[in-house]
Amino acid sequence: MPIPPAASRADPDIISLGCRLNIAESETIRAFVAGRNMVVVNSCAVTNTAVRETRDRIRRARRDRPGAEIVVTGCAAQIDPSGFAAMPEVDRVIGNVDKLTPAAWASAEPVIVADIMAVRDTAPHLAEAFTPAFSGHARAFVEVQNGCDHRCTFCAIPFGRGNSRSVPAGAVIDRIGALVDAGHREVVLTGVDLTSYGPDLPGAPTLGMLVERILRHVPALERLRLSSLDGIEIDGRLFDLLTGEKRIMPHVHLSLQAGDDMILKRMKRRHSRQQSVALVERLKRARGDIAIGADLIAGFPTEDDAMAANTLALIGDCDIVHAHIFPYSERDGTPAARMPQVAMPVRKARAAALRAAAAERRRAWLASLVGSTQQILVERPGDRGHAANFADVRFPADRLDVGSIAAIKITATDGKNLTGTAA
Numbered sequence: 001m002p003i004p005p006a007a008s009r010a011d012p013d014i015i016s017l018g019c020r021l022n023i024a025e026s027e028t029i030r031a032f033v034a035g036r037n038m039v040v041v042n043s044c045a046v047t048n049t050a051v052r053e054t055r056d057r058i059r060r061a062r063r064d065r066p067g068a069e070i071v072v073t074g075c076a077a078q079i080d081p082s083g084f085a086a087m088p089e090v091d092r093v094i095g096n097v098d099k100l101t102p103a104a105w106a107s108a109e110p111v112i113v114a115d116i117m118a119v120r121d122t123a124p125h126l127a128e129a130f131t132p133a134f135s136g137h138a139r140a141f142v143e144v145q146n147g148c149d150h151r152c153t154f155c156a157i158p159f160g161r162g163n164s165r166s167v168p169a170g171a172v173i174d175r176i177g178a179l180v181d182a183g184h185r186e187v188v189l190t191g192v193d194l195t196s197y198g199p200d201l202p203g204a205p206t207l208g209m210l211v212e213r214i215l216r217h218v219p220a221l222e223r224l225r226l227s228s229l230d231g232i233e234i235d236g237r238l239f240d241l242l243t244g245e246k247r248i249m250p251h252v253h254l255s256l257q258a259g260d261d262m263i264l265k266r267m268k269r270r271h272s273r274q275q276s277v278a279l280v281e282r283l284k285r286a287r288g289d290i291a292i293g294a295d296l297i298a299g300f301p302t303e304d305d306a307m308a309a310n311t312l313a314l315i316g317d318c319d320i321v322h323a324h325i326f327p328y329s330e331r332d333g334t335p336a337a338r339m340p341q342v343a344m345p346v347r348k349a350r351a352a353a354l355r356a357a358a359a360e361r362r363r364a365w366l367a368s369l370v371g372s373t374q375q376i377l378v379e380r381p382g383d384r385g386h387a388a389n390f391a392d393v394r395f396p397a398d399r400l401d402v403g404s405i406a407a408i409k410i411t412a413t414d415g416k417n418l419t420g421t422a423a
Contacts, residue, residue: 012036013065015057018044020190020227022074024141025100029073032105039065042099042211043074043084045160047329047366051076062089073099074345075160081113096160116162119147126263138379138403139225139229140184144172145191145212153268153339154300156331161192166201169210173217185405186223186249186377194226195233208224208237215247222405223377223388225249228295231279232271243286252283253293253322253391263300266339273310280318291365291389295323298354299347301339302327308350315357321365322390323358325349368389373423376408392417 012033012310016026026042028388033040039061044050054076060069067423073094080092095113098104104112111340147162148155176187189211191197214224220311224247231254234242258264259273283290315323327347330337343351374387382399385406386392393408394417400406405423 012038012040013061013068015039015041015061017042017054017057017074018046018050018168019192020188021143021146021192023137024143024190027141028100029105032102035413036069037065038069038071039066041070041072042073043072043076045075045079045156045331047326048331049329051080053419054084054390058089075157078113078116078160079156081111085111089413095161095344107153116147119162119165138184138377139186139188139223139386140174140179141188141190142172142179143167143191144189144207145194145197148193149196150193150270151268153266153335154257154297154328154331157192160354164193164196164200166197166199168201169205169213171245172210173214176221178216180218180220183403184407185221185403186225187221188225188227190227194228195230195238206237207233207242208235211238211241211245211248215245221247223247223249225251225390226253227253230254230270231276234279239286241284243283243290249388249390250287250290251315251388252290254279254295254318256294256314256318257297257309258300258307259296259317260303261310263303263311266302267297267300273314276314277317286320289389290389291321292319293324293390294318294320295324296320296326296354298325298327298351299342299344301336301341303328303342303350308353312350312353312357314355315361318356319361319365322361323354323362324352325351325358335363359415363384363413366413366415366418369418370410370413373407374408374418374420376406378402378404378406384412387418394419395421398422 014026014030016022017278022042029040041054041058043054058070058072069091070089071092072090075096077084077093078096084090085093093111094104096116097114097119098112144167147164148158149164179187195207197210198205242252253326255266257269261273280292369391374393376385376387376393376399378385380402382402383392383396395408398421408420409423410418410420412419
């Protein structure tokens with residue numbers, strides 16, 4: 001079954017910023033507001049830059065669609081509802097919990113933001129009778145967990161998402177089964193702290209147990225991908241699935257954040273540098289084609305040159321080829337914002353050094369794939385897609401069905417992407 005086409009201009013605009021969880025939730029919102037002259041900005045608050053981008057997109061939306069209702073939701077709206085409600089471009093503000101309930105979108109209240117820390121349930125939208133069509137996305141995103149019980153000193157996301165809570169496996173399996181029936185061949189499991197899945201549910205299942213049940217009960221699912229993982233919580237069951245189950249994509253994105261032990265302690269992370277390196281070594285020994293991604297922060301408070309060098313060396317030590325790198329951003333109310341700060345030019349320079357090292361590592365990895373044949377999930381408009389290892393592949397000589405899986409012979413790389421032709 002072909003993937004449904006992208007939304008037309010007459011449909012509401014849903015602008016998703018930030019994480020894959022927001023993408024998943026935006027498709028639920030799209031179903032709630034179908035047919036309305038509305039722009040929804042599903043915001044991100046992970047950095048000050050993300051908040052600024054949210055404000056920029058709101059202003060742009062008002063210029064582009066002057067007659068539309070502008071509604072802001074997501075983490076930035078949850079953390080600072082009055083600030084966004086005060087923007088002249090904004091008509092309504094809806095919080096992170098309320099955005100998944102039809103009643104909030106049927107209401108005319110200008111601000112609907114519940115106390116996120118009081119929430120004990122997650123994903124109420126999974127009880128609805130519809131299945132999001134993901135608006136032309138080749139892969140579908142399924143929320144299985146929300147919130148976070150950890151309090152990393154740099155992070156404001158718990159204030160936007162609340163405490164950790166998990167979706168029962170039955171609801172997850174039903175949703176994935178419906179998405180597969182609708183034509184999706186790859187599903188991505190998403191969450192704020194995905195590897196913390198399960199202890200709040202009866203029997204305290206783990207993420208590995210959930211993945212086993214998905215694979216067993218949805219045999220038609222061809223490709224399962226996991227979003228960011230906390231390496232310290234990858235237990236033996238999940239490790240064996242990541243390395244031995246071919247329907248799970250060989251792409252592990254780790255929430256590393258730093259490569260220096262003192263900085264990791266000041267971040268209140270629960271792993272050491274050596275634990276991260278050892279985990280990657282074990283993963284790659286067990287499954288040689290696994291591609292490693294990671295989140296890294298440059299210029300965390302108190303970071304000196306030697307500490308920064310330890311994080312820089314982590315790019316090679318963990319063979320990171322999909323790097324998400326951010327200069328540290330002070331978030332109000334977090335402990336790190338009260339620590340001695342690294343000058344912004346230094347943060348930016350260290351982030352640039354990390355990006356350069358990661359780009360060089362990626363270039364070498366992509367060059368090693370030239371001559372191979374990769375199974376590509378074809379994405380819009382039909383001449384590009386991602387391999388199982390999440391390498392970005394272009395095939396301009398061919399136009400293939402969006403959502404199909406195609407064998408592509410890799411012929412070249414420009415250092416950032418691969419190029420090939422249908423095999």
